[in-house]
Amino acid sequence: MTSQPVNPSDIPTLKILLIGSSSVGKSSLLLRFTDDEFLSPEETSATIGVDYRIKGIEVGGKRFKLSIWDTAGQERFRTLTSSYYRGAQGVIIAYDVTQRETFESLSTWFNELETFTSSSDVVKIVVGNKVDKEFSRVVTTEEGKEFAEKMGCLFVECSAKKGVGVNGAFDELVNRIISTPSLWQKTGPGVRRPGDRMPGGAPAAHAADSSRGNISLTETSGYVGAGLGYARENCSC
């Protein structure tokens, strides 16, 4: 199981989104998974400052880069930007097992997904968070499971606070994405796939890079020399 060194830009990037009602613990899930941290409620009243996190993982000897995006609090008034949804391969739809309305509103989040994601292949997982508060639970595991089945997606319960089941949720999601190669495999240069939607906004090389010639300002390009004219590194003129 040795993975030979790869060119960083060859590692496929998977874009994963978090959505769900306010204060169900989306940011906590994210921080638990990427940094293995949990901030107490006083520290995190509402999402400020969490944008996206990058985490490298290895599945079956193959390396992947996850870019996981938080809502930046824009879910509060349902003002997530359409660009937020672009190019996502996986979506975590979270609710709070102790707050019934967060569970009830799952279907509106599915509608929103329907509107803004153009590929039906996008892998979805319903995540019931805060199972550490077992005593105040109001949504049963069965209910959650049933709903997820109805929507044809994965289901997991977890606790970001205790760190229970969080990695499992991400693992399941990622495994499902990886077993759907059409979601992430690069197509040959110049080959365009019908209806392909580029993952907009992934901070590094895009996963389904079907369109040669996309330029990301945050990557260094192979060109050098601003100013008069234009030269390539190996330019002989």
Next chain:
Amino acid sequence: MSLEKTHYDVAILSTGLTQSILSAALSKANLSVIHLDNNDYYADQWASLTLSEIDSWARSRYSKTGISHLDISYPSSSSPSPSTPPAPSSDIDEDHSPSSHQQHESPDGPPEEALKLDRHYALSLAPTLLASTGPSIDTLVKSNVASYATFRLLEHTAVFTSPETIERVPSSKEDIFKHKGLGLIDKRKLMRLLAYAASGDWEKPENRGQLEAIPFPRYLSEQHKLPPHLVRAVAYGVSLSSSSEESTLTALARARDHLRSTGRYGNSAYLVGQYGGAGELAQGYCRASAVHGGTFILAHKVKSLQRQGQEEGGEGEVAESVWSIEVQGLEERITANWVVASDEMLDELDDSPQTSRQEPPASDVGGIDVVRGILVLDRPIDFVETATEPESSYRVEAEDEEDGAKAPVKPKTPPETGLLVFPPNSLEEEGVDGGGGHSETIMALMMGEGTFSCPKGQYVFYLQTQIPSQSPRSAKEILSGAIQAILKLAGKSSPADPVPERDGEEENPTSKEEEVIPILQLVYRQKIASDGHTRKDERLFSVPFPPMSTSGPTSKTTPPTLADLPDLSTNQAERLFWQIVGEEQRSISERNASRRKKRRDPSEFQGRGGRGYDDGVQSEEETEEEEGVDFFG
């Protein structure tokens, strides 16, 4: 719906690009921001809309001030000929059965075929080219909004010369080198001109006056002895002059910027944003604002804005009076110390601050309208092919060769992005619809599927020019010549992606000059405000669209070109930022910036003929930064 708090430092009305940049900058500087928009989509006048959204946008605009002569149609779906309706090349993804001739009208609405792919359209109300250097790109990178977006290089620039020919514009050293159709003498003249533009010698005071007075095309032919076709290429293809009267000083400044930008991301000065460009960037800045705590409410009409006396702002800081904003669907009123709004949203308030109503449209006399057009076709203009034709035109070696070095590429990928410039009066002989000509430059920006502006196999063309406000010509008349020319040029190229075997009814691929019928054609005139942002009142700013240059040397207003818009918007946002946080903060920021420069790691300068900027010797206090806010520090 209720807010966690109701008082904010700044309330921003409209999520246009300028407001969005400002919003992100203020949030980042720890001011509390509430950002409102009447629409249920982001970016307001800068938005990228789906087909159905742009349809309803157009319908709602018949009644709006500022927009006139609007005309929207879907010619391909209303075309009576049943034989070959150029059905929007279908998307296999969506799997609808071959050649569904279901043209159930609504003759007025978008064709059903296209509506199936509604979300694949991102049609921009403010098409832009992003210069690879300059304030806009710097701010994108500084704010990290660049990481939310991707771009394409502008692949081609060409100048329209006659209904049969377009000439490629040699706009960089490399282009000129490789140019086969250019004589040696012309090459030298061009190189000298570009070197002069890049040198900045023309900026010296002794030259300025003279250059200011002489129109650029005349300057090029008289001083640089360029032949007419190169004058056209440089004036309209490189400097993007909007008229033949543009002063040499202005045009040289643009040429210089163009040259500085060329090479940063490839052999073009410009980038084209994906998903409609400016609208996407506005969304990015809004997200950045939210990440730093900005609160966003869309799709709620802002009803009124009033001055409200004496409100204790808490924390000792007692604001004398605040703005009070009533929003439909919100129980409580929102209060804010500052308000930044769009012209349009201020105008639409039920109850606007009576303080300084917009000065009556006296500006109508000298005013200018931007004329815009959006065309969706099922095929591109072939920028390379058409340029090879007659001897009068010249061409750069085929694109493929450039890429050849990197990787073997399929023989010919269809063009993805291109700018076709119609110089003033170049369309005169066309004579369609009572003279399709126009005495000012018309720009046509083409964007293909790779820009995610439209479904696979389709191309969006954005047209833009200007006309004096008092002219009675309709937008359709003004643009008809250019539209006809584009359709004709497109007719010579094959449909972008011949759909593999459509049950027998295959067209003969060699059939030349097919008639191309647009899927969408939208044209309108848009009044532009005379000046930059205006202070309506103490702590109330109104942001006009499009943003105008305030510092330009010319007294005459010329509307911004496609390439000017992002920078103007960024500058507008920065000016507003400093006015709100206080000009004294700007001086602190500038002092800090120069300290930072001094502190640069000497290794950066290694190999550049010196040890370091200042030999690394400096005292502590010189490098100590002052406390202050920054425009994306």
